[in-house]
Amino acid sequence: MGVNLNHLFLFRAVAEAGGFSRAAERIHVSQPAISMQVGELEAQLGLTLFHRLGRGVKLTAAGQLLLGYAQRLGALAVEAERAMAEVRGLCRGRLAIGASTTIGVYLLPNLLGEYRRRYPDIDLQFDIANTEDIERRLADGTLDAGLTEGLPPNCDEIETVVFLRDQLVPIARPDHPRLSADSKVLNLRQLCAEPMIVREAGSGTREVIERALAKRGEKLQRTTMVLGNTEAIKRAVAAGLGVAIVSHLTIQTELVSGQLAILPLRGFELTRPLHRLCWRNRDRDPATLAFLALLDQRYPPEVGSERRLTHKS
């Protein structure tokens, strides 16, 4: 057929070894194999590549010209293989992650820090966006994976797994009367009677809370304040303006520093699933696989949590 890299590789070996036999020995093939390949190369090009001297061979003018190309082709091929090996070995690549706000602010930075430490050569990209955007950008390939609080998309190409159940907990200023030593544990009704700082209507978090309360026949009695930002809510609570229900993820620092405290609550637990979104298994590249592995290591996924559309099987 046509000329391929093998022909050129053998040709180069001969040129550099100065003889067919020497080249054969050096690259561990039989001498006739070299004879044939070089002969075929010469036949296909219609040119003599080597002067056959008694002892060894010497390049012809055409051979010298070809040697330059053979070397360049060989070097390029090696470079290509190296590049591929780098992708395989996570020394090269790109990882683009999209996350919804809470995850993006309170969970992902740590995770990506660890990722960067493990694979410092991977180009890291990270965006905070709403669920809809993440879904769209996953579909068009702009993102490799997404982490969302919202409802998973109804698209079969995208795998959706719950990787963590986020606890929503009531918080208050540490000197809140309900936290005094002799105070009893709250029940749900008592909590609802507290002055409550909430997110705006339409917020996913608020909807989750209200739906859960409604299910228990309760509703918030005193929404003293409506804020559009979790951080603002935390500060308002820390200032003693009321209590609030927020994701456990968002208050780690404040719990440690004593700026906020969790109100003990009895007989009620409010969680929402956090979803890991990405393309189905066969299409993931190494950088993405490594990210998913890291995520699964930190937050073991719930078995059977994958949500997929109806299948024939």
Place this chain on the structure above:
Amino acid sequence: MGVNLNHLFLFRAVAEAGGFSRAAERIHVSQPAISMQVGELEAQLGLTLFHRLGRGVKLTAAGQLLLGYAQRLGALAVEAERAMAEVRGLCRGRLAIGASTTIGVYLLPNLLGEYRRRYPDIDLQFDIANTEDIERRLADGTLDAGLTEGLPPNCDEIETVVFLRDQLVPIARPDHPRLSADSKVLNLRQLCAEPMIVREAGSGTREVIERALAKRGEKLQRTTMVLGNTEAIKRAVAAGLGVAIVSHLTIQTELVSGQLAILPLRGFELTRPLHRLCWRNRDRDPATLAFLALLDQRYPPEVGSERRLTHKS
């Protein structure tokens, strides 16, 4: 085995056609052939190169990276083949010819002019040197062919063919008494008695002359002048300082312009063989072959004139 240009060519076809079947159709191979080659490529690299979507395929990140290399490799391979085709088609190459003085000055310029006209893209190089130098430079590859007056080298690697018998003729000023209308044709003894302008002792030309005369029992009687240069001899003869014996090749112009004339001589003819030297057949490149063909066309070689060392056969 290893990755070769065929794998990459098919890979590229798929990437550019946007699907296995489309690529197969476009390059006239069966679709499974593509599946297998791309599959093997992926297996060898340990990477997925294409996202298999329902309809058609799409490059992965690794695939995009590889595509760049595949394109560069393909382009380089095409360039190499084109370069080889140019050498084959005499659109590229070098021709280095060495010649002894007489041939170099009076014969080769015309010949190389014709060569240049036929193959304008061949890089032409042309040196005048003595036979020994030419032989050496042929051996080390600095020259592709040599044309000499001297004795051929006793080297079996170099083919030596007589391509022309150079006539050495006696010349005189056109008003020389021996050229008058009623003068009779010279014989050899009479010529030897003329005042003769000769090359220095040791010159190849002079040796040839003296040997030939000695063979006939004659010798030059009156060497009036010794000059180291054929052109000087011609001018001396034209000035009426004597007669000389020179190569027929060197006096074409002067015969036409009437500056010199040939002395008719009876019963004696002096020729010396001119040799064409070059490597044996199997090692000649196209540019050299074309030169030899041109030489043979202008000066058909004597059959059986090739001189070679003793062989077993």
Place this chain on the structure above:
DNA sequence: TAATAGCCATAAGATTATCTTATGCGACGA
């Protein structure tokens, strides 16, 4: 000069790569 060793070419047979045809399986659109 003859014998010898080194090196490339060739032949025959075995092995490996690659292609083709036929078919399966999953995805998409009506």
Place this chain on the structure above:
DNA sequence: TCGTCGCATAAGATAATCTTATGGCTATTA
């Protein structure tokens, strides 16, 4: 839910390539 499209797989055929054995030519050595 059913065809249709497109890739994957299997089996058999073909072509490319390798290896061992051998021959011829060249250069070296006695």
